[in-house]
Amino acid sequence: MMYSDRTPSHRTQTSLHPVFSLPALRRGGAFWIGFGLLGVLCSSAVMAAPSPIQSDFDDDTVLVTLPASAPANDGVPSSPEATAREIQRLISEARRSGDPRFLGYAERLFNQQASQDLNDPLLVLRATLAQSLHRFDAARQDLKTVLDRSDAPAQRAQALLTLANIEMVQGQYDRAGPLCEQLTTEYPGLIASSCHAQVAARTGSAKVAYDELATATRSLSNVSIQGFLWAQGTLGDIAAQLGQNSAAGHWQRVLSQDPDDLYTRAQLADWYLQNENPRQALVLTEGYEAVDSLAVIRAIALHRVNHPDAPALASRLRERFDEALWRGSMLHQRDLSRFELDIEQRPGAALQHAMANWASQREPLDTRLALRAALAAQDKAALGRLQEWLKQQNQTDARYPEAS
Amino acid sequence: MSAKKLLAVLIMAAFASTAFAHKASDSFLYVDMDASGIRFDIALRDLALLVPLDANGDQRITGQELRAQRTLATQTVENAITLTSEQGACKLRGQAWGLSSHSDGPYLATQYRIDCPNGELPEQIEYTLLFDQDSLHRGLVEITAGETRSLTVLSPDKPVVDLTGGAMGAWSTFGTFLYEGIVHLLIGLDHMLFLLVLVLPATLINRRQSNQDSTRSLKSRLLQLAGIVTAFTVAHSITLALSALNIVRLPIAWVETVIALSIAVAALNVVWPFLGRKTWKLAFAFGLIHGFGFASVLGDLTGGVSNLALALAGFNLGVEVGQLGLLIIGFPLLYAMAHVRAYQRFIVPLILMGVGIVSLMWVAERAGAI
Secondary structure: OOOOOOOOOHHHHHOOOOOOOOOOOOOOHHHHHHHHHHHHHHOOOOOOOOOOOEOOOOOOOEEEEOOOOOOOOOOOOOOHHHHHHHHHHHHHHHHHHOOOHHHHHHHHHHHOOOHHHOOHHHHHHHHHHHHHOOOHHHHHHHHHHHHHHOOOHHHHHHHHHHHHHHHHHOOOHHHHHHHHHHHHHHOOOHHHHHHHHHHHHHOOOHHHHHHHHHHHHHHOOOOOHHHHHHHHHHHHHHHHHHOOOHHHHHHHHHHHHOOOOHHHHHHHHHHHHHOOOHHHHHHHHOOOOOOHHHHHHHHHHHHHOOOOOHHHHHHHHHHHHHHHHHHOOOOOHHHHHHHHHHHOOOHHHHHHHHHHHHOOOOOHHHHHHHHHHHHHOOOHHHHHHHHHHHHHHOOOOOOOHHHO | OOHHHHHHHHHHHHHHHOOOOOOOOEEEEEEEOOOOEEEEEEEHHHHOOOOOOOOOOOOEEEHHHHHHOHHHHHHHHHHHEEEEEOOEEOEEEEEEEEEEEEOOEEEEEEEEEEEOHHHOOOOEEEEOOOOOOOOOOEEEEEEEEOOEEEEEEEEOOEOEEEHHHHOOOHHHHHHHHHHHHHHHHHHOHHHHHHHHHHHHHHHOOOOOOOOOHHHHHHHHHHHHHHHHHHHHHHHHHHHHHHHHOOOOOOOHHHHHHHHHHHHHHHHHHHHOOOOOOOHHHHHHHHHHHHHHHHHHHHHHHOOOOOOHHHHHHHHHHHHHHHHHHHHHHHHHHHHHHOOOHHHHHHHHHHHHHHHHHHHHHHHHHHHOOO
């Protein structure tokens, strides 16, 4: 597989859930996004005055430390292979650090190429980038092109897995299922088994899915580290869905191998938060304040333990979200919604963002947030929509008892 | 160490200790249309992609390294920002240069005065910085003109922004305020109740009248109605204009209280015409005070609107349209009901009582705010 062996973590290559995000303007979501933006434009306190210009700064002070992995500034890479390597490096860096600037650097490299010149590895990469930017339909299109025309097992497996993940993230389990099936045929192993388990768990068979995947993890010998970690991440998610304490252990195993797996870190920190263990959540999020998802969890945990730093972090987050709203497109609605709900205690605003997010992403934590916001805002219509969808999927989750 | 220098060090220490957010690259452009100025903030990290700031290649940028590249940095920024007025390109005159900070760390900030040909105001801004390095880079623009602040975004797809866009075009001003006028009449329950009370007498049927009189009676009713509505309209247009143009200003709490009181008085006058039976006079007198009430709403809406007269006309017309719409629906209904015996005996007294109670409650509530 093109980059399954070289990337440090399976989450990096498959990334069920990008750490940073753009609201994808999908049908249904547009209303909520528009509604949310309207609210923002109407509120007069969108932006505070900029900080004053400080002309008198010291010569010896280090003003900023540049990231070591800044983009190569020497023009266009010489070959498609070199371009693919550079783009892959940038996307990996974005995921490892949670820094979306790297996605912009990567996209710039695509913009320098004619679309019809892109080979299969580049198309898969472009889909991965699009997925990171929540342009799910664009990602689907590139992946389908690759699956239609490519015979290369590595490209096909990567495309299948990415496509299955997109369908899973968007709650299209009936589309994800056959893709997992195809993945099992073309690339059998723990990643394919995890794919199946995830679909089964979210459509009513969580217990069976957990047991089968746990058995597979134990019985398969000669497992790649990616496959093992991928399965552990999936087991953690299903265990949390079942309300089992083993969830933390699975996620810790992933983190001990790959501390920069921001998605798993956020899952685990969230788990601690939900299970009344904010101090553990603080330990996990320490030093990760730059990443919105982890910073919001940290702000809630600080608030819960009445930490003196709580207001300062909340105020920094406020500035970040204000800037992101001004920007308009580059915003993690899930994090903003959670911030509105748990820190600002504005259930109405929280619900707008939660529903806009839920229009394009329906992972358990997205659904839980939308349910909580709908309850807090006493919006029966939104609550009904969520419950109806969960019923259709036959999805139950110990993380949201509110569903029934 | 001088106090000033100490302050600078402390600020830098604050920069250094904060965990900065990861976010997509944004620069900030604050355009001040009143002072014809612009402030531009760019992240040092982004600037480093364009200007070789890190002279010694240690990945760290010091104050000295930034100062050493001041000329190149300034040129780079100025080349990427183009301001134009009707007469042509405007020049940027530097006024201040230094550091600022946003949620993701330190920024280089530059303050400019914008000099356009013939001292005109700039009309549009074009921005192209960094789009070739980072396709997700955006220029976040804040335009301040008078009391309005509008926010917009410059992107590779939309590198030009109209700076006068904050000031609405004539038609859109008129349309917006027409709409606001209608909405205000329809959601302003007090104006509606007042209108209802004024219209009620015109619906009452004098039972002693003979049948052949009834056609003439409808005609005279409509005339009476037109008189009332016109008087109310003329009156509130006068005071609305006086107030909107800042010629007369009354304290809003008093105005609101008197408006509430006017409804109660008008209701009482239907039963016991102590102010006379010429309802149009009443409509005119109280219309004056209602105009001040409309003006307070209009005042909240017109901040920064350049064409106040047009806004005023639109708003006033909107109020009339709303009023007329209500009458077209409401008057026939009331008139139809007037033929039911119970109308005069029960319904009208009940309406008057209800309106009276509600308006007196408002009086009490609003008087509290004085």
